[in-house]
Amino acid sequence: MDLFWINPLIAFCCGIFLSFGIRKVNARIQGRRGPLVRVPPQWHDINYSKILQPLYDILKLFSKKTNIPATAGSLFIISPILAILSGILASLFVPIAGVSFSYSFDLVVLFYLLMGELLFVIIGGITSASLFAVIGGVREIELMLTNEIPFILGTFALAITYDTLSIQVMMGFNLITNPFAAIVVFLAILVKLHMKPFDIAEAESEIVSGLTTEYSGKLLGLLEATKVIMLFVLVALFTDLFLWVPSTGITAVLVFIAGAGVTCLLIGIVHSLFGRFRIDQATWWLFKVPLVLSIIAVLWAAIPRYLL
Amino acid sequence: MSMSHTFMKRSPWVYHAHAGGCNGCDLEILACMGPRYDFERLGIKLVSSPRFADILLVTGPVPLHTKPFLERVYAQTPDPKRVIAMGACGCSGGVFVDNENYSIAGPVERIIPVDVRIPGCPPKPEAILDGILKVMRTF
Numbered sequence A: 001m002d003l004f005w006i007n008p009l010i011a012f013c014c015g016i017f018l019s020f021g022i023r024k025v026n027a028r029i030q031g032r033r034g035p036l037v038r039v040p041p042q043w044h045d046i047n048y049s050k051i052l053q054p055l056y057d058i059l060k061l062f063s064k065k066t067n068i069p070a071t072a073g074s075l076f077i078i079s080p081i082l083a084i085l086s087g088i089l090a091s092l093f094v095p096i097a098g099v100s101f102s103y104s105f106d107l108v109v110l111f112y113l114l115m116g117e118l119l120f121v122i123i124g125g126i127t128s129a130s131l132f133a134v135i136g137g138v139r140e141i142e143l144m145l146t147n148e149i150p151f152i153l154g155t156f157a158l159a160i161t162y163d164t165l166s167i168q169v170m171m172g173f174n175l176i177t178n179p180f181a182a183i184v185v186f187l188a189i190l191v192k193l194h195m196k197p198f199d200i201a202e203a204e205s206e207i208v209s210g211l212t213t214e215y216s217g218k219l220l221g222l223l224e225a226t227k228v229i230m231l232f233v234l235v236a237l238f239t240d241l242f243l244w245v246p247s248t249g250i251t252a253v254l255v256f257i258a259g260a261g262v263t264c265l266l267i268g269i270v271h272s273l274f275g276r277f278r279i280d281q282a283t284w285w286l287f288k289v290p291l292v293l294s295i296i297a298v299l300w301a302a303i304p305r306y307l308l
Numbered sequence B: 001m002s003m004s005h006t007f008m009k010r011s012p013w014v015y016h017a018h019a020g021g022c023n024g025c026d027l028e029i030l031a032c033m034g035p036r037y038d039f040e041r042l043g044i045k046l047v048s049s050p051r052f053a054d055i056l057l058v059t060g061p062v063p064l065h066t067k068p069f070l071e072r073v074y075a076q077t078p079d080p081k082r083v084i085a086m087g088a089c090g091c092s093g094g095v096f097v098d099n100e101n102y103s104i105a106g107p108v109e110r111i112i113p114v115d116v117r118i119p120g121c122p123p124k125p126e127a128i129l130d131g132i133l134k135v136m137r138t139f
């Protein structure tokens, strides 16, 4: 039987733990405790352990009432559903411990699903007719435009090296084969996940969480679940492309978990060490650093292949 | 107790509604997020929009011109929700309480229903945490 059908489920469950991990790393670097792993006895009526905190958040949101603003259109309700659908579909195409729905050009499909998820969130936010959401949407689109080029060039550098568009074939410890591509893809993942230097589109203190301002209850729960799945999909993509050691069976699972843990730790550290860019600084920086690095990555892959 | 209430208790998201206080209370809320009293230990999160919130933390005596906004924020918070009135101002009007005061619309309980009051001017971070825990246990 094909195992890849349970990928979305794995993505959601592991995404919960990764999300908890990032919160914990963030808290520990700031000198706080973060969500407790063992809650002291006097609070046992509330909970015994907070490891599943992101799951509690999502379940709580699903048990709340949903307020829909009078100005919102019907896309306001439809687009979170479409967003989580693209997240679930994307998780089918990302190899989890070597298991995925793979065919010869699944990398391209994955690009469009990742982009589609962002687009649906943007459309849903903008149709709420809230000004904060519109500002967030504009910022999100600017970031997407500048970020998509380095991301695609960085992954295509690997495609050039391996002469394929299938993620399954590209998998390997490419951190050594093409370190520039690894840096570029890591930065692109930070932007896609709205981690700290690039969380301009959902800046809580200035534009009230941007695109999701008007969402509440079950729709917000869908968006949170999408975030969890996307976190896992992108972390898994980075692990597969750059930190994967070819193996099978239980070793594959261990290698995958180790890779995902390292990536999650790195993301958490970057998230807690940096402040937020302004939008013009971010777009300019994305043009200066990742774009140049991604061109170097492509040359690094192409020159040995075609000239030597 | 139903399932949904268990989850409400496990992940309370707090929205801080500032209704004309002097910023003393607001600074103490920030102290609750710091390393010493870190309320993320219990999954409590300070959110930026009332639409995400389960608990409204209202500080200040509610001046007349803030009253409609406070009512609107309360209406925007999805059910089930709870309200905490924080500080002497929130509980009773504090230093602003005076029959001749022309600019004050409340204490908070005159405008929206209040579940828990946290006295103090400003309350200590321990008191704030205790108040939030009390209101969590009412879910």
Ligand code: SF4
Pocket (backbone or CB within 6 Å): B020, B021, B022, B023, B024, B025, B059, B060, B061, B086, B087, B088, B089, B090, B094, B095, B120, B121, B122, B123
């Ligand atoms: S209770 Fe005291 S500290 Fe708090 S807002 Fe009122 S005057 Fe300021």
